[in-house]
Amino acid sequence: MSDTHPLTTTTFEIPGYRTTKSHGVVRGLIVRSRSIIGNFGASIQSIFGGNISLYTSLCERTREDAFRLMLEHAGQMGANAVIGIRYDATEIAPGITEVLCYGTAVTVQAV
Numbered sequence: 230m231s232d233t234h235p236l237t238t239t240t241f242e243i244p245g246y247r248t249t250k251s252h253g254v255v256r257g258l259i260v261r262s263r264s265i266i267g268n269f270g271a272s273i274q275s276i277f278g279g280n281i282s283l284y285t286s287l288c289e290r291t292r293e294d295a296f297r298l299m300l301e302h303a304g305q306m307g308a309n310a311v312i313g314i315r316y317d318a319t320e321i322a323p324g325i326t327e328v329l330c331y332g333t334a335v336t337v338q339a340v
Contacts, residue, residue: 234300236310236337243310243337252306252334257298261291262325292316295330308334 236243295316303311314332321327 246337303334
């Protein structure tokens with residue numbers, strides 16, 4: 230199961246909380262490449278079809294790392310929550326992918 234934070238959401242409100250301050254956009258950026266060994270193992274898995282677990286694991290770890298970096302960025306700005314979270318991924322070169330997790334850092338208080 231991925232790490233999460235109770236005060237993060239893809240929506241722009243957190244039920245039971247009110248936003249008292251917006252700190253601006255925060256982001257976590259990871260650039261990863263696939264290893265030759267990983268590519269070979271994934272090639273073998275692709276022969277049999279179905280889920281290619283080596284790539285699934287790599288993608289999940291990359292998203293978790295980007296999410297964690299975004300939370301660190303929010304903490305550095307003094308926020309205790311992040312709203313409007315999104316992910317974006319771009320292949321910047323063959324076998325090299327950038328994964329960006331971003332949102333709006335806010336301070337919230339329970340109502």
